[in-house]
Amino acid sequence: MKERIVELEEKARKLRxxxxxxxxxxxxxxxxxxxxxxxxxxxxYFHKMRHDSADPxxxxxxxxxxxxxxxxxxxxxxLAEAGYFPAEDLMMLRRLGSHLQGHPDSKSTPGVEVPTGxxxxxxxxxxxxxxxxxxxxxxxxxxxxxxxxxxxxxxxxEAVMAAGHxxxxxxxxxxxxxxxxxxxxxAKVMNVAPIADKFRAFGWNALEINGHDMAAIVDxxxxxxxxxxxxxxxxxxxxxxxxxxxxENKASYHGVPPSDEELPRALECLGEECK
Amino acid sequence: MSSMIATRDAYGETLxxxxxxxxxxxxxxxxxxxxxxxxxxxxxFPERFFNMGIAEANMVGTAAGLSAVGKIPFVSTFAIFAVGxxxxxxxxxxxxxxxxxKIVATHGGxxxxxxxxxxxxxxxxxxxxxVPNMTVIVPADGVETKAAIRAVAAYKGPVYVRLGRNxxxxxxxxxxRFEIGKGCQMxxxxxxxxxxxxxxxxxxxxxxxxxxxxxxxxRVVHIATIKPLDREIVLQAxxxxxxxxxxxxxxxxxxxxxxxxxxxxxxxxxxxxxxGVRDRFGTSGKxxxxxxxxxxxxxxxxEAAREVLRKK
Numbered sequence: 325m326k327e328r329i330v331e332l333e334e335k336a337r338k339l340r341x342x343x344x345x346x347x348x349x350x351x352x353x354x355x356x357x358x359x360x361x362x363x364x365x366x367x368x369y370f371h372k373m374r375h376d377s378a379d380p381x382x383x384x385x386x387x388x389x390x391x392x393x394x395x396x397x398x399x400x401x402x403l404a405e406a407g408y409f410p411a412e413d414l415m416m417l418r419r420l421g422s423h424l425q426g427h428p429d430s431k432s433t434p435g436v437e438v439p440t441g442x443x444x445x446x447x448x449x450x451x452x453x454x455x456x457x458x459x460x461x462x463x464x465x466x467x468x469x470x471x472x473x474x475x476x477x478x479x480x481x482e483a484v485m486a487a488g489h490x491x492x493x494x495x496x497x498x499x500x501x502x503x504x505x506x507x508x509x510x511a512k513v514m515n516v517a518p519i520a521d522k523f524r525a526f527g528w529n530a531l532e533i534n535g536h537d538m539a540a541i542v543d544x545x546x547x548x549x550x551x552x553x554x555x556x557x558x559x560x561x562x563x564x565x566x567x568x569x570x571x572e573n574k575a576s577y578h579g580v581p582p583s584d585e586e587l588p589r590a591l592e593c594l595g596e597e598c599k
Numbered sequence: 600m601s602s603m604i605a606t607r608d609a610y611g612e613t614l615x616x617x618x619x620x621x622x623x624x625x626x627x628x629x630x631x632x633x634x635x636x637x638x639x640x641x642x643x644f645p646e647r648f649f650n651m652g653i654a655e656a657n658m659v660g661t662a663a664g665l666s667a668v669g670k671i672p673f674v675s676t677f678a679i680f681a682v683g684x685x686x687x688x689x690x691x692x693x694x695x696x697x698x699x700x701k702i703v704a705t706h707g708g709x710x711x712x713x714x715x716x717x718x719x720x721x722x723x724x725x726x727x728x729x730v731p732n733m734t735v736i737v738p739a740d741g742v743e744t745k746a747a748i749r750a751v752a753a754y755k756g757p758v759y760v761r762l763g764r765n766x767x768x769x770x771x772x773x774x775x776r777f778e779i780g781k782g783c784q785m786x787x788x789x790x791x792x793x794x795x796x797x798x799x800x801x802x803x804x805x806x807x808x809x810x811x812x813x814x815x816x817x818r819v820v821h822i823a824t825i826k827p828l829d830r831e832i833v834l835q836a837x838x839x840x841x842x843x844x845x846x847x848x849x850x851x852x853x854x855x856x857x858x859x860x861x862x863x864x865x866x867x868x869x870x871x872x873x874x875g876v877r878d879r880f881g882t883s884g885k886x887x888x889x890x891x892x893x894x895x896x897x898x899x900x901x902e903a904a905r906e907v908l909r910k911k
Contacts, residue, residue: 387668430667430696438667438698442691448657449692452664452672455649459625459670479688482657490649 328371329539335405336366336538340567341596342401342414347581348590350417353426356564356577358398360502360535361469364560365390367541368467369402377407380434386464387437387453391446392471392500393427394579399436400424408435444477446470447497451487454495454555465549468497473505475516481526487555488527495555496548497523500535502564504575523557535560568593603766604741607705610762611636613748614673614703618644624752626673627662629655634764635675635705659685659702663692666699671752677711678704678720678761682727693757694732701751707737707761708848709876709893710798710886719881725853727759728826734758734779735826737847737855739800740769743823746777754779763848765886767798782829788818791904791911792836792843796822796855799846799874799895806900817904828858830866837867842907844872846900848890851875870910872903 339362347353369375373386390399397417404411409423416422423432427441437453440446450468457464474480487495499519507513516522520530529551533540541560548556564578565571568590571582582590618624618640625647632638632650641648651658655676662672674681681704682689693700704723711719727735736751736758738744744762751758758779770785785800786807793803800821807817820836822829837843843863845856856873863869876893890896 438663439691439696442687444656445660445688445692448660448688449664449667451657452661452666453668454664455661456625456665456668456670459646460668479656479660482652482654483660486651486654486657486661489652 329542332366332371332542333538335370336363337594339366339401339405341591341594342405343397344568344582344587344590344594346397346401346414346417348587349415351581352418353397353581354394354579355581356504356571356574357392357395357471357500357502359566359568359571360562360564361392361395361500362398363536363538364469364498364500364541365398365402367538367545369406371542372545373467377435380408384464387450387466389438389446389450389466389468390428390440391468392443392474393441393446396426396428399428403433403435443471443474444479447480447483450495451483451492454487454492455490458492458494464494466495468495470497470499472499472501472503472510472516472519475499475519476514484523484526484528491553492555493552496545497555497557499557499559500562501559502562504564504573504578506575506578508575520557520559527554529554529556530559531556532559532561535562536566601768601770603768605764605766606738606741606744606762607636607764609741609744610703610705610748611639613745615639615643617749617752618647621671621752623669624671624673625649625665626675627651627658629653629658629676629680631676637673637675655680655685656688659688660692662700663696663698671699671701673701673703675703675705677718678707678723679718682720682723686726690730694730697732697756699755701758701760703748703760703762705762706764708763708797709881709889710763710765710848711881712764712886712889713883715883716880721850721876721881723761724825724847724849724855725857728853728858732757733826734824736779736824737761737797738823739797739821740767740771742769742771742773742775743777746775747823750777750779761797763798768801770801770804777823780824780827780829782832783821783823784832785819785821788816789840790816790842791907792818792820792840793846793900794820794822794833794836794843794855794859795846796825797848799848802895802897803846803900805897806904809897809901810904815904815908822855825855825858828862830862833859833862834867837863837869842870842911844874844900844903844907846874846895848895849875851877870907872907874899874903
């Protein structure tokens with residue numbers, strides 16, 4: 325297992341490099357929230373989820389909804405790494421005619437289940453998927469990744485209430501709690517704490533982890549699968565911009581790509597040789 | 600005297616029939632299943648009915664999720680909430696991905712009655728019509744509602760169906776065939792054409808009968824599918840009769856009148872008079888009183904016909 329964790333950590337490092345290069349090329353997109361979410365996305369795509377890049381519509385697949393759709397680059401690099409489309413496509417992110425839209429679009433990108441990007445809507449769709457799969461007696465699980473700022477949207481709590489009410493134990497939500505949003509600290513803009521207690525109050529099983537500790541992420545995802553009769557939320561405390569020291573914990577890097585000058589420094593931080 | 604049935608009752612009955620025919624059909628409601636008549640389906644198929652509580656945004660998103668795993672969700676609440684409260688969910692989670700979600704809203708228009716302006720949706724057709732990928736249908740009676748709901752279930756993609764609260768006269772024969780996107784000529788005529796939707800089509804037929812007594816031949820064209828609009832039947836009416844009166848239980852802005860005016864101004868300009876709610880909110884009262892109050896009676900249509908003929 326230890327080797328597996330090391331492999332996943334290396335995969336996440338590689339995907340961070342891809343995120344930085346992709347966003348540098350597009351010169352548009354969300355760096356901080358992509359880097360904070362990538363460890364969880366790595367664990368989902370390369371450890372936990374059953375999926376097949378050769379058959380994106382495979383009925384046996386688990387579903388993933390990136391509720392915080394602005395972290396699309398993090399999902400795109402994982403999809404490319406998993407083989408859903410060629411890695412060169414990443415260089416077309418956000419360009420006219422590209423299948424990689426600014427925010428996830430299920431009509432455009434293989435492996436994207438539903439469109440997100442307007443915050444607050446993803447968990448409702450994930451809940452609907454979980455209801456439908458359970459209705460058909462299927463074992464597939466549904467994973468939803470939210471931001472902590474996103475929890476300010478009222479619809480999130482409607483969805484949390486419904487998932488608790490319908491006891492959707494095939495649904496696992498993860499909160500990328502990087503504590504920052506566009507206008508500053510989540511706690512100052514509009515405090516959402518305590519997150520885990522709020523979910524518990526709606527009938528959820530709640531876990532809290534360090535969202536950059538790969539072993540902890542894997543453990544939490546494994547544990548979530550064993551919980552019956554209620555959905556699970558994994559509140560993952562993360563660092564916005566994680567891995568690139570001068571991006572870390574800066575709200576100002578929410579929607580800013582790396583500049584030409586920043587790129588080599590960012591790659592150096594990630595242990596990548598700069599060409 | 601024709602039979603009277605509320606379009607929402609026809610919906611409830613048909614949805615329950617469809618539920619028996621197709622196990623992929625599921626229904627969602629937001630605490631109004633008795634009023635929207637999804638309760639009929641809920642009673643027969645409790646495991647496929649999801650009451651989402653008074654939380655329309657999540658209801659629409661949940662429906663989108665259900666459609667993403669192969670279900671055919673019918674989502675119902677009052678028009679004001681389906682379109683108003685959940686507009687951006689309809690846009691982003693349903694229309695944008697072309698999800699196979701059917702939004703069947705009841706209590707459209709001013710005939711909601713006593714509940715008043717807060718509950719009377721007079722903008723929903725305009726709002727839904729503006730959303731890409733969305734099909735918008737407003738049936739005229741129970742027969743057409745049944746046929747339309749069946750067509751909507753068979754069609755793959757998002758649809759908004761607007762139904763009413765009150766009983767309305769049956770104007771279509773039992774063997775009526777409904778096709779999405781096709782208008783229906785209810786009565787021939789050469790002097791002008793009433794282009795109408797929903798319960799205003801029955802009013803237009805009554806108005807045409809009244810005008811016939813004066814020797815005025817008014818054609819009546821019923822448009823159930825406001826989007827995509829049957830351009831040909833409207834253009835033909837404009838070419839052959841040279842004057843159009845539109846009528847709808849909705850704002851004159853952006854609904855059927857808007858759609859017809861947009862088409863004619865580009866393709867075949869003729870005098871048009873739009874009958875509808877004139878950029879106002881609704882108010883409490885009895886349905887019949889409100890139709891008079893907002894100028895939506897056969898008498899108002901006769902008057903509009905005279906006006907449009909003067910402009911011809």
